[in-house]
Amino acid sequence: MKILQCVPNFSEGRDPNFLKELEAVLRQFPVKILDLSMDTNHNRADSTFLGASEAVEAAALAVTSRAVELIDMRHHAGSHPRMGAVDVVPFIPIRGMTMAEAVEIARRFGRAFAEKHQVPVFFYEEACTSESRRNLADIRKGEYEGMVTKLQDPAWRVDAGPQIRNEKSGVTAVGARMPLIAFNMNLHTNDLEVAKRIANAVRHVGGGLRYVKVMGLSLEDKGIVQVSMNLVNYQKTPIHRAVELIRAEAARYGVLVKEC
Template sequence: MAKRLIECVPNFSEGRRKDVIESIVAPFKATKGCYLFDYRADEDHNRLVVSLVGEPEAIGDALVEAALTARDAIDMNAHQGGHPRIGAVDVIPFTPISNITMEECVTLSHDFGRRYQAETAIPVYFYEEAALRPERQRLEVIRKGQYEVLKDEARTNPDRHPDLGGPGLHPTAGATVIGARKFLVAFNVNLATKDVNVAKEIANAVRASKGGFCHVKGIGLALEERGLVQVSMNIVDYEKNALYRVLETIRMEAARWGVSVVETEIYGMVPAAAVLDSAAYYMQVAGFDPKQVIELKLLEMMGDDDR
């Protein structure tokens, strides 16, 4: 029987202590059937993003072990960082890759969420395709006010109670958001200015909630260690909002303030099509087809070979 494969990109609220980071990722390296593709920690965001691919059961086992480490090592009452967050293990999304449907990933999210809450004592919110309430499909709705506000409202306001484990949050680890979603590209654009208001204004111009691109979420952050600011985005549907189109809009908006783009970042893993689309645009390649890329064509041929 063909293996079911999913992608999972858990985010942890730790980007500074290297020993804690290595302890968190250790189960992903050691668990059979769970493949650690990438992990990156950002000190300004104070956040660790891990990219996994593997079998649902193996990934689930490793996630619980990593979550217990994060729960015991991270105190959200003392946590500070540029990225919005509500918990030590902030978000766990599941994405179908092969031999598994989105509907099955929704069921996986709910089943894993119950196990996760029972074994870690961390309350759970469900989001995106796995949301139990329509308004909770959007991660930013669940995160409104971040940990500092939610730790009180999750106890006193029924509309903000967790889906599992409430009312209230874990006293130090907060809550975790778990769900099922399509591939997401974490795309950041760094700007040559220290004025964070420039980044915030541009983020407002490109994100969906302010009338920008329909599948873009974005915030403006200060990268104090580097003397730059950042438009930090999640492209939740790269096929409908191409990276080059978002970047060129940011470049145009930044020019209004006399600010240039220093660099861009892709955080974690990215589908080849998302990068190739932008490469073809900037190289002005007429009629480009991803099947012209030899490695992708070879993978397609290997996948079609049943021997």
């Protein structure tokens, strides 16, 4: 059996009923739900489920469709970068299937989602149609508010859907990738500039670690800041190396790590 994982991220993190809605949809499909969680500061929800590739693809379209119905980006604000109600939908081959097969599913899903909801879709990571779109951060730059202008640029022709931002639902990225580790470290300070400087020192494009994407965020309700990481290849850059570097960089500013 070909086992596929899907990890849709949604721009809703403050309504606890939202997760119940997602779960109710996913329970209709023969998939295993691994995680349903949300973060109020990020105002973002994550879901993780896996199963036979056909079931996962069908469940992904159903659960993202429900999210489109429930989320209105015109009223969204949060500390995490975002560009759409269904912000990002990655597919990860787990067992018995190749990355090429995951790419095929991601692109098929992306076209179906775009057509059904009239939402612009970009393909990223292994599903990208050009190297300039491999990095999710490059696609998402400008966020929801900046997508009106961005989509007027010929360099940002969408891969599927209309060439105009959906006012209610924004823009969605769909991709195929290897398993990713998301890891956050909270700092004993409320100085966002410190978190951003640490993030810049740690991320690969800033001269830090390869296969690490990182940003500094403010957790306003806790009065602290956070260094938020995605390790896109934990085999080549293990998590302890990233943690050690963040601790060292924080020490340069006289800041301790509060919790991981």
